Amino acid sequence: MKPKAEANKLSKILSIFLGEDRFPVDVESLALEYSKETSPSDPIVKIKKSDVDNFEGALIKHPNKSQWMILYKENIRSEGRKRFTIAHELGHYMLHRAEMDEFLCTSIVGEQSLSVRDIENEADTFASYLLMPLDDCRKQTSHQQFSIELLIHCANRYNVSLMAAALKLKEILPKRIVVVAARDGMILWASSNQKAYKSKVYIKTKGVPPISIPEGSLMSSLSTNPVGESKKQPANLWFPDEPKDLHLIEHVFVATEGYDYTLGVLELESE
Incomplete structure (x- = not known):
């Protein structure tokens, strides 16, 4: 499934159960609970920070079990950046886990091959549409021009x-x-x-x-x-x-x- 469609599907489920004014998305609970409910044979079982230097986030499959873990770099001080990183790794889980057992994600584009860049872009798109659904964003920006105040509000x-x-x-x-x-x-x-x-x-x-x-x-x-x-x-x-x-x-x-x-x-x- 395409990243926008997969994120929109999750957003609709969240709106049904939590209502339209449900932001910000609790992305950690969503990753753990949704994967357990929909993919009990290979769920995400842990999300934790890591002190490894060569990536910002990672999705890693346990070597002996059908379970997955999300890692994010411990020195990410921005809560928003941490949340986007977790949503990005959830995107890999939803979209790409059949292709690979390990996703080590860096923010340095020059270090990525074209094929890796493609799946990284898909995971970014998924994260953006999950955390900031287009329909709600349009409501926030209706009849408005860009402004710093609007940026901070969103x-x-x-x-x-x-x-x-x-x-x-x-x-x-x-x-x-x-x-x-x-x-x-x-x-x-x-x-x-x-x-x-x-x-x-x-x-x-x-x-x-x-x-x-x-x-x-x-x-x-x-x-x-x-x-x-x-x-x-x-x-x-x-x-x-x-x-x-x-x-x-x-x-x-x-x-x-x-x-x-x-x-x-x-x-x-x-x-």
Whole structure:
């Protein structure tokens, strides 16, 4: 089953038993109880933190039993990131456990083969749709434009990281949106929604030399404002091919989730 469909199936079950206003999802109890009820011959029996350095999360089958264990890195300080990691590993259990007995998941994309990257993307999609179901997200964003306040509201409602919330809002909101993560003046990665990508508004970060944050951008100011900042900017400051008279809103938030990075959301006007 596809990751969105599998996550939506679980969400419908949770809504039936717990009601519509059931957030945040208790992902640990869900993983243990749902696997026991639906797959008693090979359930998830344990979820615990681990001090192993080479992965953020793991799904591992017991060598002598048909049982599974989820591990997450003990130094994950962000509760939202920990929850997303557990949901990601539950995604591997639901979608991929017939293919492998061990999933060691790193956040370093460059270390992954294309086939591994595919299943990692599927597990991420599952986690996103399980923790932040599309129907509820649409209710939260109805008739709203992107704002830092909306981002914080969604992160708090679903108990996820600001990054996870920004990537979900990128999917839903109507404008062209690009989410950017940066550290030490360099762009770590960027992700455009479909509307932006189709209009060639994207930042390529894979297979190219490191890219600096544009000089004069709000992200380049390294703001430490705890509530974030927003500023109207010429669109071609970030995307040189955009018309000179077109603007974007640059939203910047310095994340304090156990990771040192600046999160940016670029919201572009229509062409």
